[in-house]
Amino acid sequence: MYRYLIFYKPYGVLTQFTDNTPTEQKRSTLKDYIPVPSVYPVGRLDWDSEGLLLLTNDGQMQHRLSNPRFGHPRTYWVQVERIPDEEALRHLREGVVIQDYRTRKALVQLLPDEPQLPPRDPPIRFRKNVPTAWVEMTLTEGRNRQVRRMTAAVGFPTLRLVRVAIAHLSLVGLEPGQWRDLTSIELELLKNLCQTDASRIQ
Incomplete structure (x- = not known):
């Protein structure tokens, strides 16, 4: 079953689920906030940046939204x-x-x-x-x-x-560190965006 969720990433959190940096002090990761298995961030948000992050286990959508050719x-x-x-x-x-x-x-x-x-x-x-x-x-x-x-x-x-x-998705209703699943309307609009972007570059 595919999952699609948005997360308000706080400052100082890595956009990944593990910190492989060889330092004594480990940094916060997505694992500290999101207990959903097998979802991955779409694109990146720097460690020292904050805000909206989209995560999913839908590989095709992840590719569409991460590929710079699609330009959302x-x-x-x-x-x-x-x-x-x-x-x-x-x-x-x-x-x-x-x-x-x-x-x-x-x-x-x-x-x-x-x-x-x-x-x-x-x-x-x-x-x-x-x-x-x-x-x-x-x-x-x-x-x-x-x-x-x-x-x-x-x-x-x-x-x-x-x-x-990110496109029509926004931080409204979320505080730093909070996440939620997309609504059915948000997801439908996101899928339509991917289809539109795909047809535009073909």
């Missing part, structure tokens, strides 16, 4: 150092060069107010004399540490990163 949207709230100007936002929207590639076009806007999020543990480190701002970014690709590299490339380093949505 992922939305992030990003706290950055200093306040980005319109030129920086335009570069993020149009694509910036990080490492050896240019990012795809993205939806990017400056949030007028700080979003209502649970406090991070531990709190971010920031300089008292340097303002911060929140930016909403919706990407259709998920390369390694992409959001952090994008904001750094335009001169506004990321301080806190929270993924708030």
Whole structure:
């Protein structure tokens, strides 16, 4: 039987069920929160990032959603150092060069107010004399540490990163560390998204 669930990953949790790092102090993993056997995360969320993670034991759906060719949207709230100007936002929207590639076009806007999020543990480190701002970014690709590299490339380093949505799935109703199964409507929409993405690239 296939399972599909979403999880609000806290800061400092690895997006895997075991920590194979050869260190004395083991880090928290998904196993500390999710007692469901044989499900695996779709894509990744960095250890120092927070937010929405989709897990399933449906291998075909996992492949469809993980493959960068399919390009489903992922939305992030990003706290950055200093306040980005319109030129920086335009570069993020149009694509910036990080490492050896240019990012795809993205939806990017400056949030007028700080979003209502649970406090991070531990709190971010920031300089008292340097303002911060929140930016909403919706990407259709998920390369390694992409959001952090994008904001750094335009001169506004990321301080806190929270993924708030994957397509139509969102964090609403979940607190850090909580998970739940998808509703039948959410699952139907997700399957439709996979079918649409597949037909678009054929």
